[in-house]
Amino acid sequence: MNSFKKYLKTIELRNFVMIGALLLIWVVFSTLTGGSFLLTRNISNLVRHMALVGILGIGMTMVIITGNIDLSVGSILGAMGGLAAVLHVWYGVGTYQTIGIVLLVSMIIGTAQGAIISYLKVPAFIVTLGGLLIFRGVQLGLTKGISIAPFADTYKIYGQAYIAPSIVWVLAIATSIVLFLLDAKKRSDRIKYKFEVSNFGIFIGKNVVLTLIILFVAFILNSYRGLPMQVFLMMLLVVIFTFVTQKTTFGRSIYAMGGNFEASLYSGIKVKRNLVIVYAINGLMAGIAAVVITARLNAGTPTAGMNMELDAIASSVIGGTSMSGGVGKVYGAILGALFMASIDNGMSMMNIDAYWQYIVKGVILVVAVWFDIYSSKKA
Amino acid sequence: MSNKILEMQNITKIFPGVRALDDVCLQVNNGEVHAICGENGAGKSTLIKILSGVYPEGTYEGRILINDEEHVFSGTSAAEKVGIVCIHQELELIPDLTVAENIFLGKYPHKFGVVDWNEIYSQTRELLKEVGLHRESQDEEGRQVKPTDIIKHLGIGQRQLVEIAKALARDAKILILDEPTAALTETEVETLLGILEELRSRGITSIYISHKLDEVMHIADRVTILRDGKSIGSDDIKNITKNDIIRMMVGRELTNLFPYEDHKQQDKVLEIKNYSVQDPDIPGRFLIKDVNIHANKGEILGISGLMGAGRTELFTSLFGAFPANSVGDIFINGEKVSIKSPVDALSHGFALVTEDRKRYGLILGMDIKENTTMASLEDISKLSVIDMNQEIALTQELIEKLKTKTWGVEEKAKNLSGGNQQKVVLQKALLTKPKILVLDEPTRGIDVGAKLEIYKIMNQLVEEGVVIIMISSELEEILGMSNRIYVMAEGRITGEFTAKEANQENIMQAAVGGMV
Numbered sequence: 054m055n056s057f058k059k060y061l062k063t064i065e066l067r068n069f070v071m072i073g074a075l076l077l078i079w080v081v082f083s084t085l086t087g088g089s090f091l092l093t094r095n096i097s098n099l100v101r102h103m104a105l106v107g108i109l110g111i112g113m114t115m116v117i118i119t120g121n122i123d124l125s126v127g128s129i130l131g132a133m134g135g136l137a138a139v140l141h142v143w144y145g146v147g148t149y150q151t152i153g154i155v156l157l158v159s160m161i162i163g164t165a166q167g168a169i170i171s172y173l174k175v176p177a178f179i180v181t182l183g184g185l186l187i188f189r190g191v192q193l194g195l196t197k198g199i200s201i202a203p204f205a206d207t208y209k210i211y212g213q214a215y216i217a218p219s220i221v222w223v224l225a226i227a228t229s230i231v232l233f234l235l236d237a238k239k240r241s242d243r244i245k246y247k248f249e250v251s252n253f254g255i256f257i258g259k260n261v262v263l264t265l266i267i268l269f270v271a272f273i274l275n276s277y278r279g280l281p282m283q284v285f286l287m288m289l290l291v292v293i294f295t296f297v298t299q300k301t302t303f304g305r306s307i308y309a310m311g312g313n314f315e316a317s318l319y320s321g322i323k324v325k326r327n328l329v330i331v332y333a334i335n336g337l338m339a340g341i342a343a344v345v346i347t348a349r350l351n352a353g354t355p356t357a358g359m360n361m362e363l364d365a366i367a368s369s370v371i372g373g374t375s376m377s378g379g380v381g382k383v384y385g386a387i388l389g390a391l392f393m394a395s396i397d398n399g400m401s402m403m404n405i406d407a408y409w410q411y412i413v414k415g416v417i418l419v420v421a422v423w424f425d426i427y428s429s430k431k432a
Numbered sequence: 433m434s435n436k437i438l439e440m441q442n443i444t445k446i447f448p449g450v451r452a453l454d455d456v457c458l459q460v461n462n463g464e465v466h467a468i469c470g471e472n473g474a475g476k477s478t479l480i481k482i483l484s485g486v487y488p489e490g491t492y493e494g495r496i497l498i499n500d501e502e503h504v505f506s507g508t509s510a511a512e513k514v515g516i517v518c519i520h521q522e523l524e525l526i527p528d529l530t531v532a533e534n535i536f537l538g539k540y541p542h543k544f545g546v547v548d549w550n551e552i553y554s555q556t557r558e559l560l561k562e563v564g565l566h567r568e569s570q571d572e573e574g575r576q577v578k579p580t581d582i583i584k585h586l587g588i589g590q591r592q593l594v595e596i597a598k599a600l601a602r603d604a605k606i607l608i609l610d611e612p613t614a615a616l617t618e619t620e621v622e623t624l625l626g627i628l629e630e631l632r633s634r635g636i637t638s639i640y641i642s643h644k645l646d647e648v649m650h651i652a653d654r655v656t657i658l659r660d661g662k663s664i665g666s667d668d669i670k671n672i673t674k675n676d677i678i679r680m681m682v683g684r685e686l687t688n689l690f691p692y693e694d695h696k697q698q699d700k701v702l703e704i705k706n707y708s709v710q711d712p713d714i715p716g717r718f719l720i721k722d723v724n725i726h727a728n729k730g731e732i733l734g735i736s737g738l739m740g741a742g743r744t745e746l747f748t749s750l751f752g753a754f755p756a757n758s759v760g761d762i763f764i765n766g767e768k769v770s771i772k773s774p775v776d777a778l779s780h781g782f783a784l785v786t787e788d789r790k791r792y793g794l795i796l797g798m799d800i801k802e803n804t805t806m807a808s809l810e811d812i813s814k815l816s817v818i819d820m821n822q823e824i825a826l827t828q829e830l831i832e833k834l835k836t837k838t839w840g841v842e843e844k845a846k847n848l849s850g851g852n853q854q855k856v857v858l859q860k861a862l863l864t865k866p867k868i869l870v871l872d873e874p875t876r877g878i879d880v881g882a883k884l885e886i887y888k889i890m891n892q893l894v895e896e897g898v899v900i901i902m903i904s905s906e907l908e909e910i911l912g913m914s915n916r917i918y919v920m921a922e923g924r925i926t927g928e929f930t931a932k933e934a935n936q937e938n939i940m941q942a943a944v945g946g947m948v
Contacts, residue, residue, distance in 0.1 A: 102904065190675045196460055242821050243821070245821075246825055248824060257439050266799050284921075299819060300817050300818055300820075301813070302809040302810060302813050302816050302817075303816060304819060305802065305806075305809055305818060306809065308798070308802075309795055309798070309802075310799055312795035312796070312797050313791075313794065313795040313796070315792050316755060316791070316792050316793055316794060316795055317795070317806070318773075318774060319751075319753055319784065319786060319792045319793070320774070320806040320807040321773075321774045321775045321777070321778040321779075321807050321864075322775075322806070322807075322809075322858065324773060379795070379797050379798075380797065421671055424698075431728055
């Protein structure tokens with residue numbers, strides 16, 4: 054029992070509070086909606102709704118960890134959506150060529166912004182504020198102010214398709230096994246090097262709980278239609294960028310740059326290059342989100358992505374990323390996005406006016422940051 | 433005489449896992465200079481933070497009496513209200529404001545709500561004179577601090593003196609100085625001690641925390657010694673010797689403060705030819721002028737000089753981190769190299785441990801292992817993926833080698849004491865396997881025991897074939913450890929001495945510009 058308490062201490066208090074708060078609002082909404090909030094159809098809706106902000110939040114979290122900001126992703130998303138529609142619908146460019154061009158251009162845009170910030174030393178806030186205006190303009194120019202449709206079925210897969218339940222089960226079980234093997238390897242390595250490890254019961258218990266959660270999520274999603282493609286994309290990106298930020302030299306470097314830029318420079322970290330890469334990744338995330346949104350709407354629209362940079366920033370921050378840099382986790386942005394999507398979804402189901410959603414989300418953002426400051430002071 | 437102005441009774445302060453202070457008592461008499469001595473981590477800074485309200489009431493146990501009346505402080509402003517002003521080890525000036533604005537921060541004199549700048553500037557000028565920063569007459573260095581100077585353009589030593597001026601402006605009754613001379617040159621130390629004597633004659637009580645026992649013996653009336661969070665003893669300074677204090681601090685007799693070794697000097701490893709560095713602020717002016725130096729394998733090369741002589745700028749520039757253009761040639765092992773950034777420098781085996789470890793050395797929010805491997809990430813990774821096991825193992829090795837005191841590799845850098853933070857910065861430098869290691873003020877703010885450890889590490893590294901270049905403002909340290917010494921003044925090399933030739937006089941002479 055004692056070692057279990059010790060284990061609990063290693064989990065950050067914040068994650069507990071975050072998950073507790075999520076469960077709480079779910080309980081509240083299901084009570085208030087007479088249970089329809091928890092219908093599998095609604096949950097499937099909710100996670101589809103969060104995927105876009107989640108994808109943007111992944112890149113945004115990395116940007117904020119370096120101590121910078123990107124206000125342009127919503128506009129880049131919009132402009133890339135417009136580009137995709139123009140290429141695909143008007144010029145008949147094939148699905149994969151269109152997606153390839155969109156991802157490449159979005160990455161070039163991110164790289165350019167990053168280079169201006171990093172090498173020309175223009176503050177990130179200004180460069181990306183400029184980007185916000187510029188790419189909104191590009192979006193309007195490309196789409197000529199109208200919705201461009203329709204997209205081919207092969208394209209729509211990325212925003213409308215579901216991965217079939219049988220494959221989801223395979224994926225869930227495979228993920229559980231891989232996670233277990235990775236954890237077992239880590240544990241045996243630590244034992245080999247004589248580092249402290251938690252006891253065997255906790256190790257098994259932790260993995261059993263994790264597996265149950267994964268299987269449960271699979272079960273819920275399968276009860277409706279399976280795993281929505283955009284949610285799968287988001288999960289894939291979370292896995293990739295969790296690995297990149299936690300395990301690679303590049304990931305470690307971006308935390309270092311946000312923690313103390315000068316010390317990082319003095320330690321021989323290629324700070325300028327890394328910052329450009331971070332913005333390039335963030336541009337790419339906007340490009341991926343653009344593909345998802347055009348596929349979902351089956352159209353390139355002149356308004357897509359409006360204010361979405363703010364949602365991305367909010368989900369990063371609610372997910373525990375510190376605006377002063379050096380602190381944050383990619384998966385936190387997903388929790389933050391889930392949190393905000395739950396509020397949106399629950400309040401819409403209760404037929405509360407949309408303006409209340411803004412007010413509530415605004416309050417939650419401030420409370421979340423206050424809580425971070427309060428809890429870090431106590432620790 | 434025993435009119436107590438301050439009494440701290442049975443102070444106990446517990447941090448998670450550590451008993452930082454354990455039943456500590458401190459009695460300070462009115463109008464005296466009371467020194468507090470102790471090793472790093474002995475609890476001096478914690479005690480002071482309690483006294484000055486940084487740790488407010490309720491976060492510790494014990495009582496604080498001022499003039500026999502119990503006080504509790506809810507914060508630093510409450511402590512200032514009763515006249516307790518603290519100058520912390522980490523200077524707390526705002527870099528982008530002027531000297532005058534900093535000195536009067538929060539209490540600007542005003543007429544009907546409009547700030548009276550004339551009053552501020554004239555009072556500031558007086559205060560600067562008192563701390564020896566503003567001189568009416570021309571002086572040979574030609575530099576003086578004006579009330580309108582921006583803080584960030586001042587050196588670390590000048591900032592310290594501005595801090596003292598700021599405390600003076602606050603009518604301190606009890607002035608606390610935490611390692612005030614750590615960053616000062618000899619002349620500035622003299623100025624400071626002079627100021628303290630003058631304050632004493634005005635009846636102001638000072639609490640003086642310092643590792644520099646000569647200063648303590650010189651200035652203090654009484655001394656209290658802390659060790660491992662406990663008060664070991666208090667006595668009048670005239671009843672006690674320097675060795676007594678050291679013995680009480682470390683619980684053992686220290687026979688040799690400087691473990692000098694006569695290393696065998698070998699080939700030239702580093703050679704600098706006609707090296708000049710521009711002033712980043714004033715175009716056309718040179719901070720470093722035509723420097724020609726070399727460093728040999730198997731030596732500790734001491735770099736001495738007064739503050740502002742350009743020592744830090746020279747080596748920061750050689751390291752590729754100084755934000756200004758330089759001209760001249762750098763040779764490492766006889767090969768001409770081009771160093772444009774710290775990345776280049778480290779790849780040539782040239783490592784630098786900076787004087788300001790919090791600003792340039794550590795990432796305080798990261799843990800020991802992450803800080804240690806910061807400059808060697810490529811070496812401990814395969815295909816850019818960090819080998820976390822190797823990271824922990826290498827860090828543990830270095831912790832053992834340097835005797836860094838910590839509960840583990842995952843302790844955050846910000847929770848370490850100054851000496852242990854310095855060791856973590858050293859760990860980081862050592863992990864890059866440097867051929868040339870520049871240590872800029874390696875023992876600043878570090879206690880006697882830890883200093884000795886750092887010196888021994890330096891000797892060991894020289895034996896392992898590393899060239900050590902030590903920049904130091906402490907003459908004793910330069911003389912005690914260096915095999916060869918360069919002296920700098922106003923951006924030039926003004927003297928070169930072997931260990932045998934060097935003494936305090938000829939180094940000082942070179943440091944003031946080679947002229948008498």
